[in-house]
Amino acid sequence: MTVQTKFSRRSFLVASAAGGLSLGMAIPFAGPAAAQTGAQLPEVNAWVVIRPDDTVVIRIARQEMGQGTLTGLAQVVAEELHCDWDKVTTEYPTPGENVARERIWGDFGTAGSRGIRASQQYMREGGAAARMMLVQAAANRWDVDVAGCTAANSVITGPDGQTATFGEVAEEAAALDVPTEVALKDPSEWTLIGQSVPRLDTVDKVDGSQIYSIDHTMEGMLNAAIRRAPVMGATVASFDGDAAADMPGVRHVLQVGDDAVAVVADTWWRAKTALEAVEIEWSDGDGTGYDMARIRAMLEDGLTAEDTFVGNRQGDAMAAIEGAAQLVEATYHVPYQHHATMEPMNATAVWTEDRCEVWTATQNAEAALAATSTAAGLPIEDCDVHRINLGGGFGRRATMQDFVTQAVLIAKQVPGTPIKMIWSREEDMLHGTLHPITMCKMTGALDADGNLTGLHMRISGQSILAGVRPEGLSEGKDPIMFQGLNPDGDEGRLGYTIPNLLVDHAMRNPPVMPGFWRGVCNNQNAFYLESFIDELALAAERDPLEFRRALMADHPKHLAVLDAVAEGIGWDTPAPEGVFRGLCQHMGYGSYVAAAAEVSVNEDGRFKIHRIVAATDCGTVVNPQQVAAQIEGSFAYGLSASIFGEITITDGKVDQENFDTYPVVTMWEMPAVESLIIPSGGFWGGVGEPTIFAATPAVVNAIFAATGTRIRNLPLSKNGMSHA
Amino acid sequence: MKLMVNGSVREFEVEPDTPLLWVLREQLGMTGTKFGCGIAACGACTVHLDGFPTRSCAIQVQDIDETQEIVTIEGLSPDRSHPIQQAWVELDVPQCGYCQSGQIMAAAALLAETPEPTDEDIVNAMTNICRCGTYNRIKAGIKRAAELS
Numbered sequence: 001m002t003v004q005t006k007f008s009r010r011s012f013l014v015a016s017a018a019g020g021l022s023l024g025m026a027i028p029f030a031g032p033a034a035a036q037t038g039a040q041l042p043e044v045n046a047w048v049v050i051r052p053d054d055t056v057v058i059r060i061a062r063q064e065m066g067q068g069t070l071t072g073l074a075q076v077v078a079e080e081l082h083c084d085w086d087k088v089t090t091e092y093p094t095p096g097e098n099v100a101r102e103r104i105w106g107d108f109g110t111a112g113s114r115g116i117r118a119s120q121q122y123m124r125e126g127g128a129a130a131r132m133m134l135v136q137a138a139a140n141r142w143d144v145d146v147a148g149c150t151a152a153n154s155v156i157t158g159p160d161g162q163t164a165t166f167g168e169v170a171e172e173a174a175a176l177d178v179p180t181e182v183a184l185k186d187p188s189e190w191t192l193i194g195q196s197v198p199r200l201d202t203v204d205k206v207d208g209s210q211i212y213s214i215d216h217t218m219e220g221m222l223n224a225a226i227r228r229a230p231v232m233g234a235t236v237a238s239f240d241g242d243a244a245a246d247m248p249g250v251r252h253v254l255q256v257g258d259d260a261v262a263v264v265a266d267t268w269w270r271a272k273t274a275l276e277a278v279e280i281e282w283s284d285g286d287g288t289g290y291d292m293a294r295i296r297a298m299l300e301d302g303l304t305a306e307d308t309f310v311g312n313r314q315g316d317a318m319a320a321i322e323g324a325a326q327l328v329e330a331t332y333h334v335p336y337q338h339h340a341t342m343e344p345m346n347a348t349a350v351w352t353e354d355r356c357e358v359w360t361a362t363q364n365a366e367a368a369l370a371a372t373s374t375a376a377g378l379p380i381e382d383c384d385v386h387r388i389n390l391g392g393g394f395g396r397r398a399t400m401q402d403f404v405t406q407a408v409l410i411a412k413q414v415p416g417t418p419i420k421m422i423w424s425r426e427e428d429m430l431h432g433t434l435h436p437i438t439m440c441k442m443t444g445a446l447d448a449d450g451n452l453t454g455l456h457m458r459i460s461g462q463s464i465l466a467g468v469r470p471e472g473l474s475e476g477k478d479p480i481m482f483q484g485l486n487p488d489g490d491e492g493r494l495g496y497t498i499p500n501l502l503v504d505h506a507m508r509n510p511p512v513m514p515g516f517w518r519g520v521c522n523n524q525n526a527f528y529l530e531s532f533i534d535e536l537a538l539a540a541e542r543d544p545l546e547f548r549r550a551l552m553a554d555h556p557k558h559l560a561v562l563d564a565v566a567e568g569i570g571w572d573t574p575a576p577e578g579v580f581r582g583l584c585q586h587m588g589y590g591s592y593v594a595a596a597a598e599v600s601v602n603e604d605g606r607f608k609i610h611r612i613v614a615a616t617d618c619g620t621v622v623n624p625q626q627v628a629a630q631i632e633g634s635f636a637y638g639l640s641a642s643i644f645g646e647i648t649i650t651d652g653k654v655d656q657e658n659f660d661t662y663p664v665v666t667m668w669e670m671p672a673v674e675s676l677i678i679p680s681g682g683f684w685g686g687v688g689e690p691t692i693f694a695a696t697p698a699v700v701n702a703i704f705a706a707t708g709t710r711i712r713n714l715p716l717s718k719n720g721m722s723h724a
Numbered sequence: 725m726k727l728m729v730n731g732s733v734r735e736f737e738v739e740p741d742t743p744l745l746w747v748l749r750e751q752l753g754m755t756g757t758k759f760g761c762g763i764a765a766c767g768a769c770t771v772h773l774d775g776f777p778t779r780s781c782a783i784q785v786q787d788i789d790e791t792q793e794i795v796t797i798e799g800l801s802p803d804r805s806h807p808i809q810q811a812w813v814e815l816d817v818p819q820c821g822y823c824q825s826g827q828i829m830a831a832a833a834l835l836a837e838t839p840e841p842t843d844e845d846i847v848n849a850m851t852n853i854c855r856c857g858t859y860n861r862i863k864a865g866i867k868r869a870a871e872l873s
């Protein structure tokens with residue numbers, strides 16, 4: 001199988017270049033490829049296994065968590081494989097297999113809307129290489145020139161009309177060298193990429209048979225409930241588990257690391273009930289003494305501070321502001337947000353002196369494997385993580401694998417017994433990795449004709465990287481703070497040409513654990529900028545669309561999606577009586593998005609979102625109906641934050657403990673969404689997050705049009721506004 | 725204790741104040757019904773109790789009589805043939821799917837009560853949380869199911 005090693009190195013390089021190795025740990029590479037996964041079945045190459053009955057098993061390294069990546073990735077492989085789509089199924093390799101095979105599947109991390117865009121190239125190559133090997137095997141069998149053979153629908157046809165199915169030649173194909181040069185189809189030849197095929201994973205989700213991590217069960221398994229110190233940095237000072245130990249079903253009351261206590265029982269409900277009877281004294285932590293007033297004061301200080309990092313500088317913004325005919329200033333704020341995935345964090349672990357295995361829902365199984373190895377005190381080759389579909393990720397399960405660490409630390413104290421640890425919703429809310437808090441002071445300079453001559457955007461607030469991956473900072477600067485505001489690049493480029501511009505960040509890091517939250521810093525950056533652009537247009541007495549268009553001549557793709565939503569909502573025609581409109585655009589994760597909203601507001605501040613038109617240019621579309629699903633879902637997620645979402649801190653502890661105090665959008669608030677998917681070709685952008693950026697500014701701008709009140713502090717509920 | 729679940733009487737040992745949700749999931753090993761919040765706020769645990777959509781995290785087994793009929797997602801149909809399930813597949817409603825057992829049970833109860841629900845009926849009946857934001861497809865799915873039934 002040395003040939004596979006050759007191919008694997010190539011895949012690995014492509015993966016590194018495209019996705020980046022964001023693991024923050026060195027994986028000790030094993031020796032030559034071991035190929036244990038495909039040992040029993042004809043593995044044509046790492047991506048494709050073909051069973052004798054012609055079933056095509058496509059290996060998926062990225063993680064499905066609702067966003068449709070599993071189906072989309074299978075489509076890109078099948079496109080080049082020329083297999084029968086109805087025979088396609090999928091499987092997840094484990095990170096342990098990836099280590100053993102020199103990281104043949106590349107990056108497992110599923111975040112940054114990268115699931116498809118960062119893997120499509122090497123996966124299409126994997127599909128094409130597998131097809132070439134299958135066709136070669138058939139040609140060898142028939143002793144004909146491979147050039148005269150074709151493959152379609154899992155059947156190979158030879159020059160004299162002879163046929164063989166993929167399943168018939170799979171074993172012979174598996175013995176061939178993996179080609180190192182593969183030619184991919186021109187997009188004009190695609191028959192599967194771009195099609196709204198049904199998801200491969202829907203049916204099990206309609207009868208309860210889909211197994212989530214929380215449903216995992218094993219022979220002899222016990223269940224654990226856990227409570228961790230609610231204040232960041234605090235530890236267990238002492239605990240008394242005597243009462244709990246006598247309760248039904250309880251087997252152990254344990255300390256977990258230095259900051260948590262767990263009860264292990266036969267069932268989780270008994271463990272959780274007994275945990276309530278454990279008396280725990282916590283030490284103080286870094287967060288002790290911090291509340292919102294103190295945190296806000298830190299951020300306010302940053303609004304005028306000198307110690308900043310620059311994200312984008314053009315011309316001389318300060319001079320333009322000095323010489324402005326009209327100055328416009330406003331300060332905005334976005335609070336902490338919680339992921340609140342439907343499935344609370346959980347993991348099952350079994351530990352022995354020689355081996356540790358974990359079953360869990362994670363967005364980054366390689367990071368989970370690293371966490372397992374560290375917590376288990378075992379080399380990485382003696383550990384593995386089995387991936388189970390997620391009941392929501394949104395970034396919570398991407399970076400921090402704290403739930404894995406805890407499950408392993410518990411299992412280590414009960415050797416040989418599988419332990420399933422589940423967080424209660426309260427535990428989950430108290431230990432989020434929060435979308436960080438920021439403020440932004442905007443200062444805009446207009447000339448006498450109402451043209452924007454200068455803009456200073458001062459962001460003050462918490463850095464995610466400083467909290468979760470400080471080694472990712474570049475000389476102290478967190479580049480993620482500037483998402484969507486960058487002067488260039490294909491990831492998130494500002495869509496306006498502003499002659500004098502300064503975007504800078506005063507980093508202020510309260511002792512509250514931050515995390516990557518679907519959309520990340522694009523969310524507040526789009527809210528700040530797209531709200532303020534409307535404020536500038538008002539000051540300049542210009543129409544918000546026309547004011548934007550004047551700054552966008554050099555940004556045709558940004559402009560195209562904006563124009564599309566303007567046309568879709570009917571910007572040039574009057575809105576229905578009592579209904580008002582707002583719009584916005586932003587670019588992030590390689591895609592261009594825009595949204596327009598129609599809103600009405602009554603005298604009591606109750607608003608109704610009548611209609612949303614949302615446009616996405618993600619370059620290349622794999623499955624339009626799933627892109628539409630992501631666009632719709634992004635409004636539920638983004639508007640949850642802007643209507644209700646706010647996590648507050650008292651003495652270092654999160655105040656919100658469940659959905660009663662952290663409400664989210666339900667069907668009641670959910671607007672009708674018209675999705676305009678307008679791929680302009682030539683690139684691959686993400687779709688899982690981008691539309692979230694556009695949800696809030698479009699609605700807030702429409703609310704301003706309706707009321708004359710500019711919402712500068714989210715959420716809307718804190719501005720006396722609720723949904724009608 | 726005894727409960728009638730999906731047409732058969734099931735016997736188990738448990739503290740009587742245990743929520744139905746956890747008896748279903750742990751004592752009876754039926755994991756289709758999901759835990760989301762534990763305080764009747766999210767609907768992930770919705771089952772039918774004598775035909776009514778009921779949040780099983782908020783009802784203790786001691787308050788259920790063994791003659792009362794409990795139907796879970798596993799018992800909605802033997803073969804995914806309930807019109808709600810058919811419509812869900814047809815429209816690819818689920819994203820992560822975690823909330824969908826509860827959504828489907830709530831939707832099936834609505835349809836049983838109101839065979840041709842209006843938008844308003846649907847919005848009033850469907851209060852379950854979906855963090856993936858599948859609400860518009862759920863709404864369309866219920867209307868499609870009404871056509872199918």
Ligand code: FES
Pocket residue numbers: 758759760761762763764765766767768769770779780781782
């Ligand atoms: S788990 Fe019962 S309503 Fe949320």
Ligand code: FES
Pocket residue numbers: 066342391392818819820821822823824853854855856857858
């Ligand atoms: S489908 Fe994921 S929470 Fe509803």
